[in-house]
Amino acid sequence: MSFVLTCPWCGPREVTDFAYGGEIRDAAPGGEDRREVFGHAYLRRNVAGEQTEWWFHRSGCRAWFLARRDTRDNTVHWTAPVQRAGSA
């Protein structure tokens, strides 16, 4: 599994520079349904195809960003900072 990820701030680096943060998920379910809590904590869609996911530049600027990658062949379509408006 060897590919290049482009950190939005530092530029292209070997994937080993980064820590993987998993696919993006919906917010945690509000209720206390055991199945829902378990599902949110442990289960992932785990698609064979394109997914949007989190990466952390562990050996560099230590910032979090998103990437869109095809899990079948590790083609990375884009990497980008998280775009958010306003605060909580």
Add this chain to the structure above:
Amino acid sequence: MRRPAPAPGEQIERARRISFSFDGRSVPAYEGDTIASALFAAGQRTFSRSFKYHRPRGLLCCSGQCANCLVAVDGAPGVRACTEPARDGLRVEHLNARPSLEHDAMAVVDRLPSRALPVGFYYKTFQRPRRLWPLYERILRSAAGLGRLPRQQAQRSWETEYRRRHADVLVVGAGAAGLSAAITAAQLGADVVLADEDVRPGGRLLDEGGHELAAQLTQRARDAGVELLSRAAVLGYYDGLSPVWQGSTLHQVRAPRHIYATGTIEQPLLFADNDRPGIMLSGGARRLLARYGLTPGTRAVVATVGERGLQAALALQRAGVSVAAVADARRQSGSSAAALRAAGVSMLDGATVRRAHGRRALTAVTLATVGGAERTIRADLLVVSGGDAPAVALPSQAGVRTVYDPRSGVVGLGELPPGIGAAGSVIGDADVLESGRLAGLRAAHALGLGDEHSRESERMLAAALGAEPAALNGAAPVPPDAVAPLPAAASGGRVVVCSCEDVTTKELSQAVWEGFDSIELAKRYSTVTMGPCQGRMCQLACIRLVADATGRPAQEIGSTTARPPWSTVPLGVLAGRPFEPAKRTALHDRHRALHADVRWAGDWRRAYDYGDPAAEARHVAAHVGVIDVSTLGKLLVRGPDAAALLDRLYPSAMSTLAVGRARYGVLTSETGRISDDGTVCRLDVETFYVTTTSSGAGAVEQWFSWWLTDWGLDATVTDVTQALTALNLAGPGARLVLGAVADLDCSNAAFPYLHVRHANVASVPCLLVRLGFTGELGYELHFSSAHAEHVWGALFAAGAAEQLRPFGLEAQRQLRLEKHHVIVGQDTDSESTPFSSGMGWTVKLAREADFIGRPALTLAAAAEAEQVLVGLALPDGPLPAEGAVVLDQAGRPAGQVTSARVGPRLGRALGLAWVPAALARDGAGVTVADGERRLAATVATTPPYDPQGSVLRS
């Protein structure tokens, strides 16, 4: 041996003499010699003994491809003498012969009938009786193997540097084609790395009189800015990344365009006793002549299937070697043949070798024509040229399909996938310079470089090279599969097909007959192609033999899968540097000066004790002590949303923390498990100072940063762990000591427990927090590491009157245990929730704000924990080990002891343990199983020392 007059382009420097030892004797050499060339010059002809039959072996390829010259250099085995430069003072030893290369006791195996050690014999013999297996193993181990590793670890260590190299183009092979490709791409602006195994660029040019052209091309490559790596082996292909091993550096070269100009590998011929010393590939013989000024023999027979062998015969003849006969398997002849005839050399058409004579050295060669007539010719050198197999292994790893071409009798490359190019003889192009230029143009254009002019050049070249490649010198080579090996039974002797693993043609046929009738199965059963040459010398011959034995055409057989590493590489190079970074606090030298026992705590170096940890602990309780806690993680969380961020990260509310106050904080995961703990201090409305466990700083910063990014809150998290030194001053005398150095009212009223103050300590700005991990009156000082030694010194000066002494990690652990203070990671594990760990009070489910793990914690709060963390009063005697098992009432394992010490204040043994919930009542008796011992312990749910915390708050 006196070497002939210097040849132009030779590699040796005759003015510089050196010497090394081989099996204890001194061997003279020139700078530029290889170990093998110097040994050959000194008369050495047997370089190794074969793997199974211990047959004597001599130089065959002279270019690092076969395994005939493996030796140990300075204790490290597996070195190819024919490519390893000779250096002054080296200690070289042979590998697998006892007592010597000349007289090997194991050679008796070669005299056994073939029935005794058939192919795969270890699946058939040495099986029964099974109880004798240890004996068989000892015999087999001493009989097999190629050398011994040095026993001392220090002698086996390997320093390797990893280097990441992102380039535009990686060209593999610096022969004429590779140089041409590299120059072309670089001149169009590409960033090119050119990797080559040889000591200098040029490939076959260096052995066939083209050294001037090689030098010119090398200079042009340098001028164009090509990064040239010599003595560099490309090991494989990994999704666009090729590791290249060069000396003590492993270059990880990533290039979107790869060009393979790996050339061809000359193949040996198959005949009876085809592995004797004195039998050389034509390329090997020419290399000895051209580079090292050595005549490979005095009276030679040349056997060839193509032009290459004839040109070698001419070169030998011109160098003064008597060429007794040339056997050409072809019936046609060209200009080389005519030149040889004109020089009086006896030429036999349609002929090949039937058998070699001699054992330690060649004495004669029996040739046979297709009609059957034989001639035996006296000779000490047999030069063979059995065809040129394209070196397809590396491009094959890169995804290029390989195809057997029955017309040429070799396995070649099929269609090239995107990103992969090839040039030169590996793809059968005769005009190697133009072939390289085309590959270079294609690579540069694919990168977006070049212009209309260069694109036009590419089109024209592609058209010119697309035509059928003109055969060299007008005479096509005979496909090597047309030169059938003659059955060994006809004249005795072994026909060796895989010389690395010592497998004969008869054995390979036997394997197929036994049912291993595919190339992959036959390989695994017979071990052909699995030796150091990795099939360079034998893959092609094995394909043809399997085809013969199964009655299928060779193009249906396929090749065995090419795998990395393509070249022999020490494991140490792949393992990387033994690298153990040690983090030290700014006071490390102070601890050393105080004779502290410094130990590892994660990747930190910490003072475990200063000689007597129990005494240190008692001193803290009675007087005052100071401990260096700089290893604690320290994060500054600031911004308008800082409080909101922490509210959502922690199960407790942090926004309710007043400015100037501190609070214990336990971090939980999304599944409600404890992940870290520390202190949260509020410095002002928008600024929080968070401490973490020593090993958790990085992970907590990563965690905070992630949620911050996801929620898009307006705050920043800054890791200041290394910037600040932290000291914990604890004991009844702590107030007086601090008061003497700080410009602050330290009275209990002015500076209560869990409050935060800013003050100057010995004139250094300091953050002060009143905490009590040890259970005594205590202050934590946080300040810039630049002033660490100054503040430490000032504390001790001021603290002399109060008998201030340092205390270490062990004393701290003893003190905290009497307060039942939990150490996350020691007393808790990845499954522990705050509720089962006695920290349920940190979880504020009643508050409105959502926080991480809330649903899971709500469920955990309602659930019955199976095991609960409690204190234990232990009986006198040896302490139970950490991890000692707690038994339930039925005597089954149901928990464990996580900490156990003799309490410094109590003077008796106590601990923390996970016990079944049913037994978690104060005073309940539990049994601890510690190895064979059974201990009767009592549960204590309140801490034995100062349970109300009045000492902490005093």
